Amino acid sequence: MSSTTAVVRPSDAGSPLATAPGVLAPVQWRWPITGLVLTLLTVAMGARAAGxxxxxxxxATxxxxxxxxxxxxxGFILVMALLxxxxxxxxxxxxxxxxxVxxxxxxxxxxxxxxxxxxxxVAGTGATMPVVRLFAGALAFAVPLVxxxxSGVVCERSGIINMAIEAQMLFGAFAAAVIGSIVGTPxxxxxxxxVAGILVALLLAVFTITYRVNHIIVGVVLNMxxxxxxxFLLASVLTGPDRAHFNQALSLPSIPIPVLSGIPVIGPVLFDQNILIYLMYVVVVVLEVMLFRSRWGLRTRAAGEHPRAADTVGIKVNALRWRNVLLGGALAGMGGAMFTVGLGLAFSKNMVAGNGYIALAAMILGRWNPRGAVGAAAFFGFATNLGYIIQTLNSPIPTEFVLMIPYLATVFAVAGFVKSAKPPAAEGIAYP
Structure with missing residues (x-):
């Protein structure tokens, strides 16, 4: 009896879809099915649209x-379905x-x-879709997620699971509002x-690195x-007659960049913002370069992938992890400031509202890469703002479903990528 073996073509030899030499990998139907579902949904919307x-x-400018x-x-929706x-x-x-793919x-x-x-x-409703407000609001919602x-990328690339992003962001928002109010300037x-984010990260580092406690448990406890x-502090100190002194609604002023802020749509969205958003641009670029083009980045990735090998070449793994966890806390705390002084709001109870967990999802969706994490955060920010804008329009979608948009987007996005996303090999493993 003769047997046949499916052989990988030379063009596929370097492909990640090739499971082993001489064996043809199965067809991956995930993305074709995803595209087909999106197409059918678009056709269904076009069939029901009028006006x-x-x-x-x-x-816009x-x-x-x-x-x-x-x-x-x-016609427009059906053209989108065809594309x-x-x-x-x-x-x-x-x-x-x-x-x-x-x-x-x-x-x-x-x-x-x-x-x-x-x-x-907005089809046939008489309402209009505010394009600039849609994208500007998406950026505002994306900033704390970025x-x-x-923060998660910096920590997990070195081997520490930062489940306390929610706590670091919340304490950062609290400190920004209180200290800014006491001093009188945002x-x-x-x-x-x-600094507030670093204080929470300090506890995370002590328990995960020094005392080797389970990273996820420590993160959840710190969030609580x-x-x-x-x-407690909001109810006992920041309310009542002293509210104006301790919890004011301060706002960072917008700083339009000459020429760039006048570019249609892009300018008002990206280049007519406050200093916190400009800092985000700088941090993203610097971290992307440092993580993959510097000695610190190489050592960080080594500590997260193979800490014992890193130790043998003289890298102090735990000291590096300590520094990265504190840096991650500072980044998350800065993101928390967006909820208060970044948006011109006073501090309120649990105002981060789960964004720390969505930031973790953005990190996973972005494959532990700064550039990918930014794209995922922008996607979640857009979904969140779209939900709020639809609430203000005469939309046929029930309000309850509108409020579910950002969370459904998070679940489907992570579910679609989690199988192909590989975390650092030594993530969550204590050393030595």
């Missing part, structure tokens, strides 16, 4: 009045040929679906917030501790 959809361009964009709802179908066909062709292709199909969804929400996910909050502490 016109208006995309309001108010505030200070240089001139940008006209609103009016499109026939059904999504074309992308899905390309993705399917790549999958059948067992070639890696580029992430941008899946993102493109999702973009066509989102554009169709935005048109469907800082939180970068600028001091930019110092107080990261800071929530209880800030709630």
């Amino acid at each position: 016109t959809s208006v995309f309001a361009m108010t505030g 200070p240089w001139f009045t940008f006209p609103d964009i009016v499109v026939p709802s059904r 999504a179908l074309i992308v899905t066909a390309v993705v399917t062709w790549l999958a059948v040929r067992r070639r890696p 580029p992430f941008w292709a899946v993102g493109l199909a999702a973009t066509f679906f989102v554009l169709g969804f935005l048109a469907w929400v 800082f939180g996910s970068l 600028w001091i909050a930019l110092i107080a917030a990261p 501790l800071v929530l209880g502490l800030t709630s």
Whole structure:
């Protein structure tokens, strides 16, 4: 009896889909199915749409009045469905040929679906979709997620699971509001917030590195501790006659960048913001370069992947982990400042509201990479702001489902990527 063996083609030999030499990997149907589902949903929306959809361009640029964009709802949505179908066909062709599917292709199909969804929400209702407000609000919601996910990247790349991002962000928001109110200026909050995050990170480092306690348990306990502490201080100190002294609604001023702030849509969204958002841009670029182009980054990744090997070449693994955990706490604390002085709000009970956990999801979705984490955080920020904007429109979607949008986006996004995302090998493992 003769047997046949499926052989990997030379072009597939370097592909991650090749399981072993001489064996052809199974076809990965996840992305074709995802694209097909998005296409069918877009077609269903187009079939039910009527009238016109208006995309309001108010505030798109200070240089001139940008006209609103009016499109026939059904035609526009069906065109988006056709484009999504074309992308899905390309993705399917790549999958059948067992070639890696580029992430941008899946993102493109999702973009066509989102554009169709935005048109469907306002189709024939007389309401308008505020484009600039949609993206500017998405950026505001994404900022704490970016800082939180970068905190997770710095910690987990060195081997420490930072489940306390929620606590660090919450304490950062609290310190920014209180210290800023006492001093009378929001600028001091930019110092107080990261210091508060470092204080929480100090506890995380002591228990996980020094006393070798389970990282997830320590993180959850710290989240509960800071929530209880800030709630108690809010009720006992920050309310009543002393509220104006300890808990004011201070706001960082917007600083428009000349020329860049006038670029249509992009300018008002990205370059007419406060200093905290500009700091986020700088931190993302610096961390991306440092993590993959510096001695510190190489040592950090070594400590997270193979700490014993790192130790044999003279790297003090635990000292490095200590420094990274404190740095991660500072980043998460800075993200917490966005909830108070960044948005011009006074501190309120549990105002972080689970964003620390969504930041962890953004880190996983971004594959423990600063650049990927930023993209995932932007996606979650967009989903969150879209939910709030839909509430203000005469939308056929029930309010309860609108409020579920950011959390559903988080679950589906992480569920789609978690199998292909590999954490650092020594994550959560004490050393020595």
